[in-house]
Amino acid sequence: MAKQSSRFDYYKSRQIPELTVLQASLSDFSYDRHAHDEYAFGVTLTGRQDFFSDGRFHRNPPGNVIQFNPEQVHDGHPGDDSTLGYVMVYVPSALLEASFADAAGAERAARFRGSETLLADAELRRAILDLAELTTGQQGTRIDQEHALHRMATRLVHRAGKFQPGGRISRPDALLLRAKEYIHAHLETDLSLDEISQKAHLSKYHFLRLFRQQFGITPHQYVLSCRVNAARSALETGVAPSEVAFRYGFTDLSHFNRRFKRIYGKTPHQYQLSVTGRHRI
Structure with missing residues (x-):
């Protein structure tokens, strides 16, 4: 029997428009290494999900939860010959922030970041699946979906134990943060490694070495990932894919299509149609 092709179905919440849910079925697809500017919570339903993140490779069996913090680099692909089925919630x-702070009893915990990428936690899994079901089925009210988000945040903080505020940022981290901020502020311009490394006050050699060592991705890959994420947001507002491609520096629509699909599994047009119902070219 021939293996079925991969499928990616995206849903935007009507109650919380910023919330996105992906239902995916992978048999012949591998994600490029990339990062999102939001939290991503996933549950593996069937098959095995193998991926790289936090400097090492993970094998995720059915029932486990994946949690990626904003800007956490990762990839992903089926781990065996069976079809990989999973749901992912992008938040x-x-x-x-309010739920993190409430769960920790400290306002400074609003910027909580999870330390566990793979979690075997039935309570967290149930909250993620409940939120995904509410979103894909367009069910319940906004407060119902907010309650599921609160359950997720509370469980993550409680698993972490007592909230510990982050220590002082090291000088290399501060320099790389400056570089990342510069990239985000200039996604619509023709960026160069010389320009970015100068803004970080590093030589090009030291910048390349530190960046890859810290994030597991090259600056070029990071810029492409950021541009694709920004393009996704523009597509969700109804901007034509051809205009988005030009805005974010892709050489042509074909180049934009290839890069976008390696991160979201769909072409920009297919993604836009799935979340907005608008037919744009």
């Missing part, structure tokens, strides 16, 4: 930081 902007702003939707979780």
Whole structure:
């Protein structure tokens, strides 16, 4: 029997428009290494999900939860010959900050970052699946979905134990953060390694070495990932894919299509149609 092709179905919440849910079935697809600017919570349903993140490779069997912090680099692919089925919920930081702070009993915990990428936690899994079901089925009210988000945030904080505020940022981390901020502020311009490394006050050699060592991705890959993420947001507002491709520096629509599909599994047009119902070219 021939193996079925991969499928990616995206859903935007009507109650919380910033919230996105992906239902995926992978048999012949591998994600490029990339990072999102939001939290991502996933549950593996069938098959095995293998991926790289936090400097090492993970094998995720059915039932486990995956949790990626904003800017956490990862990839992913089926881990065996069976079809990989999973759901992923993408949540902007702003939707979780109040719940993180409430769960920790400290306002400074609003910027909580999970330390566990793979979690075997039935309570967290149930909250993620409940939120995904509410979103894909367009069910319940906004407060119902917010309650599921609160359950997720609370469980993550409670698993972490007592909240520990982050220590002082090291000088290399501060320099790389400056470089990342510069990249985000200039996604619509023709960036160069010389320009970015100068803004970080590093030689090009030291910048390349530190960046890859810290994030597991090259600056070029990071810029492409950021541009694709920004393009995704523009597509969700109804901007034509051809205009988005030009805005974010892709050489042509074909190049944009290839890069976008390696991260989201669909072409920009297919993605836009799935989340907005608008037919744009």
